[in-house]
Amino acid sequence: MADGQVIEGVYLSTAFDLHALYGHALAPHAEAIRLRHPHEIDDPEEIRFALCWRPADDAFLPYPNLRLANSIAAGVDSIINCPSLPENALVARVRDEDQGDVMAGFAAWHVIWHHRNMRHHIVHEAKHEWARLIPSIMKPPRETPVGILGFGLMGRAIARAVTAMGFPVVAAARNAPRETMPGVRFESGEGAAHRVAEQAAILINVLPLTGETRGLLNLDFFNRMPQGASLIQLGRGEHLIEADLLRALDSKRIASASLDVFDVEPLPKEHPFWADERILVTPHQAGDCSPHTMAEQLARAAQAVVAGEIPETVVDRSNGY
Numbered sequence: 001m002a003d004g005q006v007i008e009g010v011y012l013s014t015a016f017d018l019h020a021l022y023g024h025a026l027a028p029h030a031e032a033i034r035l036r037h038p039h040e041i042d043d044p045e046e047i048r049f050a051l052c053w054r055p056a057d058d059a060f061l062p063y064p065n066l067r068l069a070n071s072i073a074a075g076v077d078s079i080i081n082c083p084s085l086p087e088n089a090l091v092a093r094v095r096d097e098d099q100g101d102v103m104a105g106f107a108a109w110h111v112i113w114h115h116r117n118m119r120h121h122i123v124h125e126a127k128h129e130w131a132r133l134i135p136s137i138m139k140p141p142r143e144t145p146v147g148i149l150g151f152g153l154m155g156r157a158i159a160r161a162v163t164a165m166g167f168p169v170v171a172a173a174r175n176a177p178r179e180t181m182p183g184v185r186f187e188s189g190e191g192a193a194h195r196v197a198e199q200a201a202i203l204i205n206v207l208p209l210t211g212e213t214r215g216l217l218n219l220d221f222f223n224r225m226p227q228g229a230s231l232i233q234l235g236r237g238e239h240l241i242e243a244d245l246l247r248a249l250d251s252k253r254i255a256s257a258s259l260d261v262f263d264v265e266p267l268p269k270e271h272p273f274w275a276d277e278r279i280l281v282t283p284h285q286a287g288d289c290s291p292h293t294m295a296e297q298l299a300r301a302a303q304a305v306v307a308g309e310i311p312e313t314v315v316d317r318s319n320g321y
Contacts, residue, residue, distance in 0.1 A: 007302045008046040009035040010063065012055040015265065018072065022051070025291035029299040038062070049302045052079050054265075060084040068092060068305045070298050073289050074099065074154075076315050077209040077236060092301045092313040094289045100157030103287035107204050107232060108161040110258040113280065114202055114230035115144055115167075119256070123277075139201075141166035147200025149193050149216075150207040150235065151177065151186070154287060158204060159184050172196040197224045202232065209236035210319060217241060222248035228255040234286045237262040242273070249278050260286040 011018040019037065026035060035051055041062075049068035050060070060066060061084045069079050071093045079091050112118065117133060124131040146162050148155050151173035159169045163183035170185045172192040187195045193216060197203060203225065207213045217233065217240040231254055233240055242263065248254040258280045259273060265284055273279050301311035 006031065007033045007048050007306055008041075009033055009049040009051060009302060010041060010047050010066075011035055011037050011052075012050045012059040012069075013053040013072075014056050015054040018051055018053065022072065022291050022295065025295040026298075029295055032299045033302050048306055049298075051298060054078045055082050055084075057083050060086060060089070068301055068311070070301055070313075072294055074287070075209070075236065077238070080315075080317055090305060090311065090314050091317055092297075092311050093315055094294045094297055095153075095313050096289045096293045097153070098293070099287050099289050100153045103154045103206070103234065104157035104161040106260075106286040107158045107206075107234060108165065110232045110280070111146060111162055111165070111167065111202055111204070113258065114232070114256050115141070117256075119277065119280070142168065144168075144201045145170055145199050147196040147203040148172070149196060149203070149205045152206075152208075154206040154234075156181070158206065162204075167202075170196050170199050194221065194224055197221055198226075200229060201226055202230045204232040205235040205239060207235045207239060208319075209238055214238050215241055217245070219244035219247055222253055225253065227253060229253070230255055231257040231259075233257065233259045233261060235261060237265065246272065246276075249276070254278075256280075258282070260284055 019035065041047060044062040045065055047063040047066050049070060050063070050066060051072060052069050053072045055078065059082060066086060067089055069085060069089050069091050071079055074093050076091050076093045079085060116138070120131070120133055144167055146167045146169050148158055148169055148171040151171045155171060159171060159181060163169055168183055170187060172187050174188065176186040176188040205217065207216070215238070217231070219241070222244065231245070245254065245257060249257070256278050260282045261284050267273060267281060273281055297313050301313055304311040
């Protein structure tokens with residue numbers, strides 16, 4: 001490829017029109033990279049990279065020279081698990097430092113939602129009813145342990161936000177960090193997630209999706225949690241066995257849940273989660289990345305791959321992050 005030549009890319013997504021979402025952010029990089037929809041590609045052999053989110057199973061087949069599949073966000077599982085992904089293609093994700101703070105604010109809001117039973121006020125406001133909660137049934141933050149599953153960029157940011165509000169945190173990490181964090185205890189090694197579950201009045205999941213974590217949030221897991229605990233599910237939809245959550249809610253082992261990610265997205269209109277007052281549904285928006293950060297990192301990654309280099313944003317395909 002000649003110096004200064006625009007690097008050709010393709011949008012691959014079954015979920016979104018990626019040009020409509022990110023075209024404005026990609027425009028400043030038009031001298032370096034060009035992205036088009038599959039039907040707009042004249043010569044598939046020219047395509048060197050793809051911007052992806054939930055690509056179709058056969059999405060990569062037309063592009064024999066593709067060397068980079070870049071996610072629009074931090075998650076890459078739908079790309080890594082795509083059957084047509086070339087074995088020699090690098091997979092990259094967005095690494096946005098601001099995303100941790102965005103996710104932390106979202107998680108902290110949901111901690112308060114469950115701790116203070118804010119749905120009670122929403123329901124009674126709609127009825128124009130002055131219905132105060134009984135203060136004696138609410139434990140103070142210092143007596144309400146918050147569990148965090150996953151302690152990467154997101155988990156650390158969430159821990160800072162939650163401890164700042166007075167909640168003690170117990171976090172599951174592959175390896176306990178060398179540096180301590182005030183108000184945070186760690187569980188590491190085999191069974192760490194289950195040990196956190198046993199202690200958490202409110203549990204926040206931000207784990208990556210791996211073979212070990214798929215289906216982790218199941219009935220056995222919920223039965224380990226304290227009676228009346230709450231779940232904040234921000235990781236991957238495939239972490240949760242949905243029928244088991246409904247069973248745990250019906251048994252009152254779990255009192256309430258916030259769900260931002262689902263096995264099938266968008267969540268089907270007929271899904272029981274929509275009508276369940278114990279569940280708050282949000283449309284996979286807990287930690288949106290900056291479009292401009294994504295575009296900058298994509299351009300650098302594409303240029304690195306064409307130059308025979310490894311982009312800084314590449315993930316380990318074997319472990320998914």
